[in-house]
Amino acid sequence: MSVTAQNVALQEADFPGLYQAADSASLRGQRHFMRAVKWRLLSVLLAAAFGLLTTYSHYYAIASALAFLSALLIELYILKEKPERVWYDGRALAESAKSLTWRYAVGAAPYQIGSATEDAAERFRQQIRELLRDAPQTGITATDAPVVSKAVRRLRSSPLCERRRAYLQGRIIDQQCWYAKKAEFNRIRALRWRLVLLGVELAGFLAAMIHVSQVINIDLAGVAAALIGAGAAWLTTKQHESLAHAYSFTSNELSIIRDRLEGMDHEDEDLWSTEIGDAEEAISREHTMWRASRSSVR
Template sequence: MVDGLRDDDLPAVFRSSDNASLAGQRSFVRGTIWRLLLAVAAAVFGAVSGSAALVCLVVVFVAALCVEVWLLAERPELAWYDGRALAESAKTLAWRYAVGGAPYPVDLPESEVSRRFHERLEVLLREAPPLSLAPVGLTRTTGEISATDAMTALRSRDFDDRRQVYLQHRIQDQLNWYASKASTNTARSRAFRLSLIAIEGLGVTAAVLRLLHIVTFDLAGILAAILGAGTAWAALRQYETLGRAYTFAATELAVIYDRLTSTDENSWAQEVADAEEAISREHIMWRASRGAS
């Protein structure tokens, strides 16, 4: 049985944009974490009296300002979103080519298939925002933007092999990924909700204790800052929204898997195109949920 396409088997434009997206995601998440932690630290030092606390408060605000300016200047979230869009577009083209999906059916002359594939990748590169590419031996005008040997080898196999590889290493892998992410995001959404409720309860208790002069510093203000940071983090990660979206995507892919198992060679090219459209649609919804254009 032929193995599926690994990341190294995809065109260089995929690896370049994938690297850019992952780097952008790491930078944006780290920057956001620091921004939220510094906001909580500011609330802590603001609740404590004394000159030392005031000095620490100034330092914290300066650090928070630096982080905010860096995020505004670098815009790592754009590399995350745009890089992921380019990577997924390249990946879907690669799978269509490798298994004979439209617009690259196996009965098409190889010269025409190569021309179509090459032209489409060139379009992706021309339209790619600068932040969506990272160095992997590829520039915007040169590099490996043609089909790889692994893609061509898979394309040359008989129909049953191509169908089995596509079902197992594309549809089933995506289905498993969505199902796993749906479960994880749903569990995290519930955990965050319970945590925020607990913090709100502690905030009420802290306010009452201060009203009774049992607690003399602003513990409620600190808890409010923690609550705000937790709410902002949950909004960034979108656990509940992604849990529902990934559940729907996994269900849709399960239906597609069943349909593809009974697809004959005559309708295979279009069925693959429809399956890839379904996968692309989920990613478009993900980008829209994050405000990416």
């Protein structure tokens, strides 16, 4: 009795230990980087706000100086520790390991089912070893997970029809849905942030006019300018608009690949290997573009 596609579907724990270690490092680097950017921008905003009140008390001047010092220290932390590099490099390493694992598990090039079992397994281990050798020296933790899990071996030994169902559900449809949801999420976030910035710009204009009319002596337009600068910096960091476009493109590209794979009605291992190569190339291309765009942020 053959194993069903549901039973051979790969879970996160079924991927090599290198994938799990790199994924964990990437998430940790992302968390540290985003937290540092948030606190740096908040410190600058506080410095600007306290700076407006220095005429009322010298304590506000001290508070403003401390806020600037906080922003400076956070910037030095980012420059020294480079948490964004751990994020980017870890994500690239994790996705490379994941792509190789899927190729091996479903019998795609360079691990076709027709090749000797031990030769394909050794080739896979060698490529994982090469990824490890090129991995960043920091951020990657130890792991006790195997390179080839039982689930991967089980999926590889399944008939092509079951490997196809498992790959469609666990890789293509999963990634297509992820990209579609993320595209919509980033589109909405980009729109909201643009509306917020428009509101702050309007408030800044009104504050400037009120200051000119000498209704109040505090120049709130300066605070509005600081808010606009911080908001623009945050948008540059998050890249909502560019991510929405990139994710939408990849989701539609995967939709085409999904239709091609679902339309396969014969047991042609060579054609199957070619289709998987196209699918993994599409996913890898998006990750390459993401990393390039992120690297230009700082």
